[in-house]
Amino acid sequence: MNVNDAIRKRRAVRNYTDAPVSDEVLDRLLRLSLSAPTGSGAQAWGMVVVRDPDKRLALAELIISGGAQYFITLRPRKDGVSEEEHAQQCRDYADKILGSYRRVPVWIVGTVVPRGNYPESMKDGGRDDDLMSLAFAMENLFLAARGEGLGTVPTTAFQRFEMDAVRSLLGLPEEVTPEIISPLGHPEAFPEGKPPALKNTFRSWKTLVHDDSWGALRESAEG
């Protein structure tokens, strides 16, 4: 698959089979991932590859639980539905859409490992650079995985609800943060196009491009 196709066909995959991913494929993906651009050449990142059956199930449970808490927080509670009913509906929904995470053969946890070589006055910028570098590495992984017929989904929000447990499960030192986590496995099917919730609201690229000055949109949102 060429790069354009991998970019076009990559989708957030939340439906997996339990088919294994070989060591050879996994190594190839990790090598490609970690050849991404890295601010100051610092390689201020680390990938935790979770394959141990107990650990990957425990991580899946934390992500599903975090997903449920995310939905409880973000999804509007319907009229006449109590808080407890709303919470249960969100837990059921998380289980329905993320339940196959329990059989995913591999999880990749992308961490920022602060480079520690910036002076105090540049520390904030350095942190942003490290996060961007990690995002590039993860996108490399997502595209290379798509090329191998494997699914991924960038996950940054769900783990925030279970941060202490994720840290403890993976033995992360205090300064290392699990910024982005993805399952890696064979999809039951790659979703076609954008998810239904986004189909009507997703903006065309032309409405996001400003020519020469801010505001000179290539195409207005209405047109």
Ligand SMILES: Cc1cc2nc3c(=O)[nH]c(=O)nc-3n(C[C@H](O)[C@H](O)[C@H](O)COP(=O)(O)O)c2cc1C
């Ligand atoms: C920075 C970032 C954070 C995301 N966090 C989550 C997440 O916590 N859980 C999740 O299921 N999907 C997450 N996603 C996936 C998005 O929901 C998904 O990319 C978006 O709906 C567009 O779908 P597509 O990737 O198939 O184009 C995240 C994506 C990005 C870029």
